[in-house]
Amino acid sequence: FGGIGTYVKASSQTNLDVGDRANDAIRINGAEVRAKVVGEGANLGCTQLGRIEYARRGGRINTDAIDNSAGVDTSDHEVNLKILMSGPLRRGELTAEERDRLLEQMSGEVAAHVLKDNYDQTLALSVSQLLGLKDLDAQGRFMRDLERRGKLDRAVEFLPDDSVLRRRAQEGTPLTRPSVAVLLAYAKLDLDSELLVSDVPDDPYFGSVLANYYPRAAAERFAGELKHHRLRREIISTVISNRIVNLAGPVFVQRMKEISGATASRIARAFAVAEGAFGLDSIKARIDALDYTVHAQTQTGMYAEIAEMLRRIGLWFLINLPANADLAETVGRYRAGVDALRGTYSTLISSYELDERMGYITSLMEAGVPEDLAHDVAALPLWSTAPEIARLAHAQSLAIDLVAGAYFAVGTILGLDRLRGLASQISVGEHWDRLAIRRIVDDLYSSQRVLTAHALQGLESPAARTRTEGVRVAEAWAKAHADAISRTQGFLGELERTDLSIAKLTLANSQIRELAM
Numbered sequence: 001f002g003g004i005g006t007y008v009k010a011s012s013q014t015n016l017d018v019g020d021r022a023n024d025a026i027r028i029n030g031a032e033v034r035a036k037v038v039g040e041g042a043n044l045g046c047t048q049l050g051r052i053e054y055a056r057r058g059g060r061i062n063t064d065a066i067d068n069s070a071g072v073d074t075s076d077h078e079v080n081l082k083i084l085m086s087g088p089l090r091r092g093e094l095t096a097e098e099r100d101r102l103l104e105q106m107s108g109e110v111a112a113h114v115l116k117d118n119y120d121q122t123l124a125l126s127v128s129q130l131l132g133l134k135d136l137d138a139q140g141r142f143m144r145d146l147e148r149r150g151k152l153d154r155a156v157e158f159l160p161d162d163s164v165l166r167r168r169a170q171e172g173t174p175l176t177r178p179s180v181a182v183l184l185a186y187a188k189l190d191l192d193s194e195l196l197v198s199d200v201p202d203d204p205y206f207g208s209v210l211a212n213y214y215p216r217a218a219a220e221r222f223a224g225e226l227k228h229h230r231l232r233r234e235i236i237s238t239v240i241s242n243r244i245v246n247l248a249g250p251v252f253v254q255r256m257k258e259i260s261g262a263t264a265s266r267i268a269r270a271f272a273v274a275e276g277a278f279g280l281d282s283i284k285a286r287i288d289a290l291d292y293t294v295h296a297q298t299q300t301g302m303y304a305e306i307a308e309m310l311r312r313i314g315l316w317f318l319i320n321l322p323a324n325a326d327l328a329e330t331v332g333r334y335r336a337g338v339d340a341l342r343g344t345y346s347t348l349i350s351s352y353e354l355d356e357r358m359g360y361i362t363s364l365m366e367a368g369v370p371e372d373l374a375h376d377v378a379a380l381p382l383w384s385t386a387p388e389i390a391r392l393a394h395a396q397s398l399a400i401d402l403v404a405g406a407y408f409a410v411g412t413i414l415g416l417d418r419l420r421g422l423a424s425q426i427s428v429g430e431h432w433d434r435l436a437i438r439r440i441v442d443d444l445y446s447s448q449r450v451l452t453a454h455a456l457q458g459l460e461s462p463a464a465r466t467r468t469e470g471v472r473v474a475e476a477w478a479k480a481h482a483d484a485i486s487r488t489q490g491f492l493g494e495l496e497r498t499d500l501s502i503a504k505l506t507l508a509n510s511q512i513r514e515l516a517m
Contacts, residue, residue, distance in 0.1 A: 001045030010049035018047060030054035040064040048158045055176035063181040073114045084222050084229060109215035120246040125180055126300045127307055128249055132174035137431045138251040139175060140165045157182050187250035191241040194264035201233035205327035209236045244271050248310040260318050270318035277334035280306055286373050294368040302377045309380045316387055337390025340400045345382045348404055350412040388449045396456060405470020407452045413478050415492055416448050422500045436502055440509045450516040488515050
């Protein structure tokens with residue numbers, strides 16, 4: 001659609017509801033649209049209920065706000081560029097003609113920035129759609145939280161109430177893409193407002209955010225103006241909130257708050273460390289580069305792996321990162337640990353985990369994904385153990401390869417990776433059940449670290465310590481505690497021979513924790 005007018009409504013709406021008399025004669029219902037995809041190049045080409053009706057019949061549609069966001073984004077860039085140049089212009093260091101010429105020269109780079117923003121925003125919608133029912137309960141809780149704080153009126157935004165959400169869950173029907181688009185906007189606005197009143201925009205680690213927002217020529221020529229830009233904090237807050245929501249999803253911050261009780265500023269810092277330490281921007285760029293060469297569904301699945309990893313590792317950093325941590329130092333320290341372990345996981349993990357990963361790698365490569373990227377994406381769940389290993393190596397002044405060898409050997413001896421894998425397959429409908437499983441899985445990781453620390457106790461660390469030696473250390477520890485480990489293995493084996501439930505998983509976790517005491 002383009003131009004002026006509303007051409008699609010819902011069957012439940014009358015032409016009077018739409019309020020566009022000029023097009024009453026040609027307007028149709030969402031259920032009658034036979035196009036596979038609808039793009040709204042102008043505002044209100046469809047009513048929101050019309051979009052939802054069309055989407056529920058399989059149509060592909062965003063919202064007018066999503067499809068029109070490039071225009072708003074471009075205007076924002078232009079205004080912020082003019083503000084950046086206003087000081088030199090006022091002082092006579094820059095003429096109006098020079099400014100206009102610079103704006104024209106930078107238009108290509110501004111367009112690239114805007115297109116990237118829009119690409120990532122629609123990608124976030126696709127990942128949320130892929131997760132579908134897994135996120136439905138969290139989406140409902142997010143809406144209730146916004147309502148409680150007076151920031152959302154579901155009726156105004158045509159979002160489903162709790163009774164409709166319960167019915168959707170029973171029917172297996174997730175939110176439509178237009179509804180998720182509304183939640184995405186609210187998630188960004190809510191996070192942006194919280195970050196703006198925090199100290200996050202003033203953290204030196206985020207100083208590059210402002211420079212990267214501008215075309216390189218502007219950032220370099222007017223570097224001295226950046227620190228005095230009157231919208232400096234607003235730009236930084238907006239860029240960070242967009243980045244978090246686009247990459248981790250609209251309910252990421254809500255989930256982190258529920259689990260940890262942390263503030264938005266602490267969540268933003270944990271996200272920044274997680275993204276920086278694991279180089280996730282690089283992995284995402286490699287997936288982006290596969291546009292039009294592999295099926296979009298394959299790409300979306302890989303992006304979802306990044307989002308899932310950010311949930312787990314973001315929470316780990318949120319819990320373990322000191323509030324006053326130097327972010328640059330922390331990212332550097334953990335990045336070194338991740339880099340040391342990258343590419344070696346296949347030599348460390350159990351046969352169960354290896355089979356799981358190799359199956360996924362094969363499916364990605366058959367879909368056209370390059371082998372190196374397929375390995376990296378498949379290893380993301382395994383990489384999330386790197387902070388535990390790096391922290392343990394740092395705390396005990398041991399070589400990271402040695403600690404990694406011992407860590408994975410302990411997991412293999414006790415079958416912890418298999419237990420965590422089975423836990424992820426437990427089918428639950430309640431938020432609290434999912435939260436309980438997630439907490440138990442996190443507990444199992446913590447117990448694995450504690451048990452590894454026990455196995456490594458008393459070792460000194462020459463640089464030559466290898467992962468093979470780490471495996472031997474773990475095996476020696478297991479031999480020294482053979483009776484207790486045998487009892488635990490027998491107990492876990494009994495549990496795994498029947499369908500695993502939350503109650504059984506809780507008992508298994510207690511058994512492992514007793515061993516770790």
